[in-house]
Amino acid sequence: MDADWFLNDGDEISGVxxxxxxxxxxxxxxxxxRAWDGTPSSGKVEIYAKNIDIYGVLTATGKGxxxxxxxxxxxxxxxQGESFSGNYPTSNSISSNSGGGGGGGGEADGSNAHGKPGGGGGYGTNGGTCKLRNDNDVTHCGEGGKTYGDENLSTLHLGSGGGSGGNDNKLVDNPIGGR
Structure with a gap:
């Protein structure tokens, strides 16, 4: 028997x-x-209903x-940032992980004693690759993630994570990658 489902402000949903x-x-x-956490039901929702009325907001921002x-x-x-291609990456590569952004270079790999930014995650468009002030050298910057999915968005996918920045001589200078 079909049931009605009335959601409330602040509810968090996932699964089928x-x-x-x-x-x-x-x-x-x-x-x-619900944010993606590596389990099959997280980060997405599938709803099979006769009628769906959304008068408020349904958001998945930052949940990829x-x-x-x-x-x-x-x-x-x-x-590297995580992507559709598989397990949570542990690579320190500046190359992208399919849709996930590459990690930024650290001081040890020749980036002039400064940690470099990681690349942005991809999905509908390529993820960004760093642009530094005054057109400084962008070698060792993380590569942006690649585009995936179909242009008609007939199926929605999770957005890929950005790569984290590389460290220089201090551990507090560069944040984790974005979502």
Missing amino acids: HCNISHMVIPDYSTVRI YRGGDSPPDTHSAGK
């Missing part, structure tokens, strides 16, 4: 929901998709694949 007669997100309500972890040591290169 079947046999729903009427799903409603009311005015002034924001419902979020994870960004690259911070490098553990001084002078270390950043880590």
Whole structure:
């Protein structure tokens, strides 16, 4: 038997929901998709309903694949961001991980004693590759992730994570990769 499903402001949903007669997100309500955490039901939702009414907001902003972890040591290169291509990456490569951005270079790999930024995650467009002030040398910057999916968006995919920045001589200078 089909059931009605009325969501409330602040609800977080994920997984597959079947046999729903009427799903409603009311005015002034924001419902979020549960963030991707590596488990099959996270980061996405499939709803099979006769009627869906969204008067409020359904958002998955920032809930895609994870960004690259911070490098553990001084002078270390950043880590690649996660993507559709498989397991959470541990590579320090500046090359992209399919859609995931490459990690930025660290001081030890010749980046002039400064950690370099990681590349942005891709999906509908390529992820960004760093542009430094005053057109400084961009070697050792993480490469942006690649485009994937289809241009008609007939199937929506998770966005890929950006690569983390490389470390220089301090561990607090560069943040983890983006989502």
